[in-house]
Amino acid sequence: MEKRVTFKGWLLPLCLIAPQVFISAVFFFYPAGQAIWQSLFIPDPFGLSSRFVGLGNFEYLLGDSYYRASFITTAIFSTLVTLAAMIPALFLAVMADRLVKSAGAYRTLLIWPYAVAPAVAGVLWLFMFNTRVGVVAWYLGQLGYDWNHVLNQNEAMGLVVVASAWGRISYNFLFFLAALQAVPRSIIEAAAIDGARFWRRFFTIVLPLLSPTTFFLLVVNIVYAFFETFGVIHTITSGGPQQATTILVYKVFSDGFVGQDLGSSAAQSVILLLVVGLLTVLQFKYIEKRVHY
Amino acid sequence: MAIQISGMVERRGAGLWLTHLAMIAGVLLIFFPIWLAFVASTVTQPEIVRPPMPLWPGDQFVENYTAALLSGVNVPVAVMLGNSLIMAVGIAVGKIIISLLSAFAIVYFRFPARNLFFWLIFLTLMLPVEVRIVPTYEVIAGFGMLNSYSGLIFPLIASATATFLFRQFFLTVPDELVEAARVDGARPMRFFWDIILPMSRTNIAALFVILFIYGWNQYLWPLLITTDPSMNTIVMGIKQMFPSGDDVANWPVIMATSILAMIPPVVVVISMQKLFIRGLVDSEK
Numbered sequence: 001m002e003k004r005v006t007f008k009g010w011l012l013p014l015c016l017i018a019p020q021v022f023i024s025a026v027f028f029f030y031p032a033g034q035a036i037w038q039s040l041f042i043p044d045p046f047g048l049s050s051r052f053v054g055l056g057n058f059e060y061l062l063g064d065s066y067y068r069a070s071f072i073t074t075a076i077f078s079t080l081v082t083l084a085a086m087i088p089a090l091f092l093a094v095m096a097d098r099l100v101k102s103a104g105a106y107r108t109l110l111i112w113p114y115a116v117a118p119a120v121a122g123v124l125w126l127f128m129f130n131t132r133v134g135v136v137a138w139y140l141g142q143l144g145y146d147w148n149h150v151l152n153q154n155e156a157m158g159l160v161v162v163a164s165a166w167g168r169i170s171y172n173f174l175f176f177l178a179a180l181q182a183v184p185r186s187i188i189e190a191a192a193i194d195g196a197r198f199w200r201r202f203f204t205i206v207l208p209l210l211s212p213t214t215f216f217l218l219v220v221n222i223v224y225a226f227f228e229t230f231g232v233i234h235t236i237t238s239g240g241p242q243q244a245t246t247i248l249v250y251k252v253f254s255d256g257f258v259g260q261d262l263g264s265s266a267a268q269s270v271i272l273l274l275v276v277g278l279l280t281v282l283q284f285k286y287i288e289k290r291v292h293y
Numbered sequence: 294m295a296i297q298i299s300g301m302v303e304r305r306g307a308g309l310w311l312t313h314l315a316m317i318a319g320v321l322l323i324f325f326p327i328w329l330a331f332v333a334s335t336v337t338q339p340e341i342v343r344p345p346m347p348l349w350p351g352d353q354f355v356e357n358y359t360a361a362l363l364s365g366v367n368v369p370v371a372v373m374l375g376n377s378l379i380m381a382v383g384i385a386v387g388k389i390i391i392s393l394l395s396a397f398a399i400v401y402f403r404f405p406a407r408n409l410f411f412w413l414i415f416l417t418l419m420l421p422v423e424v425r426i427v428p429t430y431e432v433i434a435g436f437g438m439l440n441s442y443s444g445l446i447f448p449l450i451a452s453a454t455a456t457f458l459f460r461q462f463f464l465t466v467p468d469e470l471v472e473a474a475r476v477d478g479a480r481p482m483r484f485f486w487d488i489i490l491p492m493s494r495t496n497i498a499a500l501f502v503i504l505f506i507y508g509w510n511q512y513l514w515p516l517l518i519t520t521d522p523s524m525n526t527i528v529m530g531i532k533q534m535f536p537s538g539d540d541v542a543n544w545p546v547i548m549a550t551s552i553l554a555m556i557p558p559v560v561v562v563i564s565m566q567k568l569f570i571r572g573l574v575d576s577e578k
Contacts, residue, residue: 003464005471006401007481013402017410020395020451027448028417031428038428088319095316099309108566109320112327115558117510117528123551124326127333133544135329138344169323174570227423231512235532249423256427257517265427272424280419 032273038266050263057267066243067251067268074247077161078225084165085221086214089172094202096173097180107177114170118163119231125163126236149237153244156237160245163236164229172217179213180206219283226275248272327555334358334549341544353545361549366534370550373527376445376519377509378557380526383446384508385501388455393493396459397485401471418453422514430517440521449514455500462496463489495568502569506558527554 039057041050061067092110096103113121128136129149137147149155183206191201230249233239239246239254246254252272256265329348333341336351361370398404399411422429429448438444466489474484515529525533531550535542562569 003400003468003471005468005475006403007471007475007484009402009481010404012481013398013404013407016394016398019391020414020456021410023391023447023451024413024417027429027432028420028425028451029413031425031432032420034428034431035425092316092319095312095319098312099316102313106316106320108563110323111562111566111569112559113323115506115562116327116555117512117558119510119512119528120531120551120554121326123531123547124330127544127548128326128329132541133341133344133346135345135348166323166326178570227421230423231510231528234512234516252424253426253513257430262427269424269427273419276419276421276424 035266035269035273038262039270042263053263057263058271061264061267061271069243070246070248070251073157073243073245074226077157077164077229077245077247078222080157080161081164081168081225081229082218082221084161085168086172086217089169090176090210092169093173093176093180094206096177103177103181107174110170110173112170113167114174116167117231118167118229119235121163121167122160122232122235125159125166129159151241153241156241156245160229160233160236164225164232168221168224172221175213175217176210179210183209216283219279223276223279223283226272226279248275330548330551333544334552336545338541338543338545342541357545357549358553361546361553365530365550366543366546368522368525368530370527370530370553372523373525373530373550374553374557376442376524377526377528377554379442380445380511380515381505381508381557383442384449384511385504387446387450388452388504389497389500391450392452392455392459393490393497396456396463397489399456400460400463401481401484414451414453414456416453417451422448426513426517433518439518440524444518445515445524445526449508449511452504455504458496458500459493462493466492495571498565499568499571502561502565505561509558 040052040054042053042057043050092106096106096110099106116124126134128134129147131137131148131150134147140147147155149159187205187209188201191205196204226247227249229247230253233245233247233250234253237245239250248268249272252265252268255261255268259265332348332350333346334357335354336347337353340346340351362374363369363371365373395410395414399407433439433444433448436444438447470488471484474488479487510528511526512529515526516532519525519529522530522533527550531547531554534547534550
């Protein structure tokens, strides 16, 4: 879609667009180009010179068992976060939608955690499950379950998943509730006259009508789990124990800044760029689909 | 008849109360972490380190919050709050200004390389800071912008999302307005100030809420470029308050800081709820 009527001149629009283009060039494209460039080199241990290795860094990464493990960790982590953030949100939204008059009040209450930063959410959950002072860990101990996410890899994964999904429940709830409220009453009432009970109506009518929202939220939640959960992992586990919670973004950070392995970190950045590109294309496929409705 | 149908669709009696009960249980469960943090910020350290800690607030509210705000652990929390405020407002205002200008240029002008610029802006969607951290850090270090507000703000300020949102909105503005403006001999910037800007008010406000939270909640970027504690933002500063090694963390002060870190974004979201939801749903489309 384009404007029929426009203003004349080309200097003014170039000046108007210049700040955004300049900032994108300096802080987005130049660093991304640098990442691609650096991924082709291995710096010597003193950082004085670097040797061209072509795709050597990538070959090394794909053969590296730690990197492959990090890929699998990321896959498990993002699947679990997406499920843990979407299923409770859908359930709560269905409940709230039935309470027509008080849906707004519940929405105000449930919106809170969205505003809480992932890193702060990490601190809150760490506090509850802290092995020394955590109140939930203590009650679990009373029940005979010895909670220790510092040593137990599965418990560490469970904790970062729950802490990451927590704030997203609010976000997904808002979208599901908006979509549910947009389902035409007449369809639901027609089904009710035909004798369909609530859950039957939900699975045969409402859920299919929600599918565009569900697909959109799936992509957005996966992007979130991939790229925005760094704060949760850094505050709760720092990638441990034994790298059990080292997702790809955390590994770029720990190899690049802690390990100072710049070539490998750059190659990892490039792989992540491809992942974001793929997810963005998916997201736009969704928008195209919506346009056809 | 209508009453009977709505009886079939909406819950009445026992079912209604069960639904309310499920909702309340859900809300309590989701609130529990925040409640516990608040309780911890009002009790003494010994009450926390001898589990189980109380589940009802104590009487140390004033003491703990004063200790956090005025002395903190590495740096007074009041300083970190100020840094976060500057960063969040800087990012939100900066993004809105440059996006308004570039969207205006793209929609209302035909100029050389217009499509190329449009695609360049579009591509930044695919470059979150997390995937280009090392080179971006090097750029900032090269400019001598470590430990500075401009270093905190500028790398996060270019936003394709805001540009698209304004572009979508400008496309819905009737062409007659431009024609009228041209007949009246108004210059483009006059049109921008007198017509476009006032019409975009709600969009700007909605976007501000979302971008403020985005900026406030940043973690990785401030962690990398603020090595000086007096430049720490509150969200990344909390982690720095934990002692390394076996020392016991000062939980009441840390939890008071956590509560302080979530108050500004929560207040913004709750008080501008309608705008926020509208902005969220629009910007994700």
